Amino acid sequence: MFVVFLLVLVGLNIWMTQRVLDAGPTLDHKGLLVAAIWLVPLMGVLMVRSHLRNRAPLIDSEMPPPPPAEPAPATVAPAGHSALALDTCLRDANGWPVFDWGVVGDWLAGFSDEAQRERARVECQRAWLMHLRDALGPYATLHETDDAFVLSTLDPGMAKATSDFVARSSHRIAKVLGPLAAPRTGHKSILVVFDDEADYYPYTAAYDASEGESAFSGGMFIDAGCPHFVTCRADLSRIEPVIVHELTHAALSHLKLPLWLDEGIAVNTEHRLTGMQRSEHTPQQMHRLHQGFWGEAEIQQFWSGESFRRPDDGNKLSYDLARIIVEQLGKDWAAFSDFVVRAERSDAGAEAARYTMDIDLGALVCALLERAPSDAWSPRMASGQPRPATAFDHQMTST
Structure with missing residues (x-):
């Protein structure tokens, strides 16, 4: 036997x-x-x-496409209000349909009732996503729930699981961040999942005003008229940390934080809620990498946000340094919350740190890296302002 x-x-x-x-x-x-x-x-x-x-398999080219979906509309016409002709706001960006949300905003301003305005806003979002769905190809579907839109080629079960995870994560993030998070006002979270980087990067480039080579990005929160976040297709376990990370950005976007602070909170929240902290290096190895990389010029790139876009090790080290600083400052949550609310992009939060916690950010980094304090390590923003916060890159922890 x-x-x-x-x-x-x-x-x-x-x-x-x-x-x-x-x-x-x-x-x-x-x-x-x-x-x-x-x-x-x-x-x-x-x-x-x-x-x-x-696992979410890639599309089989021989698989028959899903049944024809509802055609993308040419207008948005709420009852009792003038219609919005979408050709007045629909634009082409690197081959992808995007809306001029300024035009949409002007139209929405004509609604006197707040509830009607919000319903019309969701209708505009749905209409735009239907146009984007058609551009993604015959296998793309738009899955909608009370809390979220998920546009992807995921099978229906995976799309539902993803939208459910978005809803749960939004509520959990709100609990973790407390009053720092923007209140939920009935808006739906929007997730667009591209099949591969060949589609993902041309789309995100339409919202990224920076020039030159961009760092690797596994996901991005785009706060440009219609807040939404995008990622490349993967199985749900790999998408989860991206969703939490980008939803955290969405929850904090009303504060207009310095990039390092925004990313540090997002990475820590991602780790707390998903438990994913995988790294190719041990903490001791990472510490040595930090000590070997950061100098006076590099730390100023960190405060301005430029280092987060580097195509070399400076990218991952920027995210990790932001994580460490926020982890240290967040030990006194009441003082940290006050600091976050007061932090200004113009000085990378330096004045707010001194006022709320009596901390010099440059001296803090020097202490973390076990080096002598130097005024040259404190934020000096006069020569380089942080880049516009229309998009926040995310270095995936699983890569």
Whole structure:
């Protein structure tokens, strides 16, 4: 009997290993999955099988497209109000349809009733997303709930799970941030999931006014007329930290924070709510990398926000330094909350830190890096203002 059981177990392991190897390039961490199959008898097979079933596969080119969707509208016409002709606000940006939300805002200003105005705003968002859906191709669908829009090529079950996660995350973020978070006013969160970087980067470039080479971005919150966040397609477990990170930006966007502070809060909230803090380096190695990278010029890039856009190690080190600073300052939550509310982009929050916590930000960084204090490390913003906060890049923790 034992021999039969052993043969069945080996057969299951071989079968599941072959499934992992045949899964193609869209499946991450194949080596770890195969190791789990053989190192954890039976349970490993069950865990990997569940992972494969829940994974969002890339579209099969031979798969028939979904049934025809409702056509994208040419107008938005709420009852009892003049219609908005979408050709007056629809623009082309790198091949993608975007709205001129200034035109939309002028039209919405004509509503005297706040509730009607909000319903009309959602109708405009829905109309824009339907045009964007058509541009994404025949497999794209727009999934809508009371709390969120999810535009993607995800299968219906995955799209629903993603929208449910968006709703739960929004409420959890509001609890974590407390009064720092913008109050929810009935607006729907909007998530656009692109299939690959070939679509993602041209779209985000339409909202990114910066020049030159951009750092790797796994997700972005875009606060330009219609706040929404975008990411590349992945299975839900990889999308989760991106969603939490970008929703945190959305919750804080009304404060117009310095970039380092905004990112530091977002990374810490992401880690707290998703538990994902994977890194290719140990904390000791990261500390040595920080010590070797930051100098007087580099730290001024950090305060201005420029270092977050570097295509080298300065990118990930900027996010990590922001995380560390916020983690330290946040230990006194009452004082930290006061600091966040008062922080100004124009001086990277320097005056607010001195006023609320009697801390010099430059001296704090010097202490963290175990170097002698220097006035040259304090924010000096006269020669370089932070870039406009229309988009916030996110270095994914899983890459």
